[in-house]
Amino acid sequence: MALITTGGSPSSSATDDIEQLEVNLNNYQELYRAALKGNWKEAKGFLDRNPDAVKARISSLKMTALHVAACEGHSEFVENIVALMPAGELAQLDDLGYTALHYAAIGGSLRSAKALLAANSTLTQVVDSEGRTPLLLAASLGSESKELVWYLLLVTTDEKPGQPFTGPRAAYLINVFIASGLHEISLYLLEKHPHLATAIDHQDNNCTPLFILARNQSNFLSGSRLGFWETRIYQFLPVEVNYRPPRSVRAYVGGHESAQDELRTPTSAQNKGQVLHGLRRLLCGAIKPIASARFRKLQDAKLRHHFAVELVQQICKQISKKNVSERLDYLLKLEILNTATVNGTTEILRILLNFFPDLIWVRFSNNRFLVLTYAIEHRHENLFRMVCDKTARNKLMASAVLEPRETILHLAAKLPPLSQLSSISGAALQMQRELQWFKVVENLVHPYFKEYPNTNLETARELFTKEHKELAERGEKWLKDTSNSCMLVATLIATVVFAAAFTVPGGNDNSGAPNLLPKNSSTFMVFVVSDAIALFASLTSLLMFLSILTARYAEEDFLQSLPRRLILGLASLFYAIASIMVAFGTTIDLVLNNRFSWVSVTVTSLATCLVTLFAMLQLPLFIQMVQSTFGQSIFRPENIGNSMDLCKKDA
Structure with missing residues (x-):
């Protein structure tokens, strides 16, 4: 054990005390190791030979075997040693200021806590060196064991010295419960x-x-x-x-619980x-x-x-x-x-x-009202719905000039916090949402404030262009990269299905008619129709993505034009992939069904899985684009009175 001194050398008596302490601790090493491992058989043998060791301090932190076992979470060991200890000894504090119940609370051991409190119910009121009860420690450090927290809450009383519910730590207790x-x-x-x-x-x-x-x-x-x-x-x-x-x-x-105790x-x-x-x-x-x-x-x-x-x-x-x-x-x-x-x-x-x-x-600082300005600045749609209608109150809020010399339209022109911006997938859709915010706030303010300059003599529109320049560039790159990737797939599909139209399954007779048409007319027609759909859908997709690549990428294009083209392109590509899978399945059925009946079922199942996988991967982004572009406005007014009624229902 190292000795740290502040100067000079320790006195001979102090040295003797330290040496004696080390000798005493060495005598309990067997019990210490057994408590660390939770080996009750080994510990019981030592205690049989040394009965007084059950309450002895066996570590440099003045821990007893009970402290060590409770700290390590050995519940069975705790139960056994509690049965051998006097009830009063269970409240001993080590040099860290904890009882065994404190350690059980921190570790989340309900079984250990039950054993300790069955022997001494007053342990719940014993505080550590910082005045914390076992309940408070369980709430802050052992909250993963909810049953233990419930148990300690029910058995803890508001008595001194802890007074967990009315004392100086009571506010911290309820805060820790909520934070956990x-x-x-x-x-x-x-x-x-x-x-x-x-x-x-x-x-x-x-x-x-x-x-x-x-x-x-x-x-x-x-x-x-x-x-x-x-x-x-x-x-x-x-x-x-x-x-x-x-x-x-x-x-x-x-x-x-009694009736009066029930919530x-x-x-x-x-x-x-x-x-x-x-x-x-x-x-x-x-x-x-x-x-x-x-x-x-x-x-x-x-x-x-x-x-x-x-x-x-x-x-x-x-x-x-x-x-x-x-x-x-x-x-x-x-x-x-x-x-x-x-x-x-x-x-x-x-x-x-x-x-x-x-x-x-x-109003907060800078002449900002409670909901409106913060909802716009931080892009909180649900808050904005409360105040985006044109009542007298909201008109007054919308016309307020903020400090330093800016309107709510200037707030909409600034980039939102990264956490709000990153909640939307894709830079192009982020740019679309920013334009939607700017447009709806622009409709809310009086025309006089649309050209109102800030301290840098910038109108809200000029500020929007400057703030969103980098986002528009990233949106353009995202759209081009997406279009290039999808165009490659669409081109491959168009090539395959175009060739399949002239090399039909089973071949052609001398007149050019398909050989399998008379025998399997319905199945053959499914092949023809699905092949045609795949061709037209892939070409449509190709044209849509090509139009995205050749777009001018003005700010206004991100609002409707570019998202619509992307939606049509992705939808057409999905239909092309689904159709080519149908065409492939019918081809296998036409060629092999007469000889291997199980083939068509297997191929159909695999094709369905493939199309389903594609849909699951792309559907969330696709639906998000559709809702954002064609759906009901996310900024529809929601009267505060209606919000309150909704709140009552939720409660």
């Missing part, structure tokens, strides 16, 4: 201790529960980046909401559509055994989103009990409103506006 994604546990805790909903953690930059929710965008659907297929599956996933601790955990603490159950409004919900549950139950980890993760995410909305509701109920000035101070000075707006957390803002409608008039 333990939203249902947070709801349970707020039901028991409502004051925690607005608690402020002064030791951690004045963090509040609502700020923690707003900071992590993945707590809500609006901030979750779901893929194409995930978005479709998400809508149909059932959510099994349980507002109480798991039954298994309640059994650990001595039975069921509210879903209301009748939430129980509507029970037939549909039942079908979803049935379908989900059938898929679950074979579902991938991603599917289960998606279902967990939907449940987390539901609980997060419930948390915001409960927090806002507590905020509403404050007077008007206290509400504004709480929401503005603690960065709650600003964070939710910048992150585009629609769920939080809808609920806040439902409880406190006057917040819509709040």
Whole structure:
């Protein structure tokens, strides 16, 4: 063991103490190794020879064998050694300031925690060197074991010295629960201790529960980046909401909760559509055994989103009990409103506006209103829908001159944050979306402000061209590269199907008529039609991609012209690939079906798989382009009153 000194040499008595400590620790090396490995048989033999060693300090950090085993997660070892130790000794702290229960909480070992608390129930109130209870450590470092967190929450009381629910660490506790994604546990805790909903953690930059929710965008659907297929599956996933601790955990603490301890159950409004919900549950139950980890993760995410909305509701109920000035101070000075707006957390803002409608008039720095300016600057479509209609309020917001000397149209002319820009695939589609933003904001502002210059004497249109010059160049390159690749495929298909039209299966007779036509007229016609479709579709695709290569690539072309050509080109290419597979399948059927009947089935299956694979790979991008180009505008107005009603339904 190394000795670090600050100067001079240690005294002889200090040296003797250190040497004696090393000798004592060496005596316990066998027990130490057994505790590290969880080898109870070896440890039991040592303890039989040295009964007092059960409570001895066996490491330089003054750990007991119980500390070591709990730290390493050896639950069976912990159970056995707890049976040999006096109850009072279980509360010993090592030099790191932890009890064995602290280590069990950090490691997420429910079995060890149960054994320790069965022997000494007061361990839940013992704090470490920083004043943290085992519950707080489990929430912050052992949150992957949700059952353990539930268990410690149910058995922990609000007594000194810990006072986890009313003491100086209470605000940190609820914040850690929320940050760890333990939203249902947070709801349970707020039901028991409502004051925690607005608690402020002064030791951690004045963090509040609502700020923690707003900071992590993945707590809500609006901030979750779901893929194409995930978005479709998400809508149909059932959510099994349980507002109480798991039954298994309640059994650990001595039975069921009383009626007054139970949280509210879903209301009748939430129980509507029970037939549909039942079908979803049935379908989900059938898929679950074979579902991938991603599917289960998606279902967990939907449940987390539901609980997060419930948390915001409960927090806002507590905020509403404050007077008007206290509400504004709480929401503005603690960065709650600003964070939710910048992150585009629609769920939080809808609920806040439902409880406190006057917040819509709040201005941030630089004369910026709550929703409109931040929605445009950060490209949050759902927020913009709340204020893109032409009410008197929104007209006033749209006509405000921001500092330094710019309008909301200048905000739309600037490049958005990279995180928002990269959410769209392909530089060309990114450029299209930017043009859509600029056009819709341009329609919102008064004509006077369209030519309003900023401090650099640039109009919004000039600023847009300058800011998006590089993006337009990348969009042009992306379109040309895509067109070149697709043209090669289309050319190959056209060449093959053109040749197949003159070399039909089975050959021709002396008059030029196909030999197989009289015998298999229907199958032969399928070949002819599919071959013709493949030829026309591939040539159409070729022309569309050629027109993209020869386009002028002006800014306005990215809005409609170029995306339409790309959509038609990809659609034609898909039809060409599908048709050539049909032509190939019918050719095999015509030539070999009479001798090998299984061939046609095999070839058809393989061709179907190939076409399906192509569709699955290209369909998400294709649908995104179609929706963006031909679909209903993503900037359609959504009245704030309707948003509030929707928020009530979601809650």
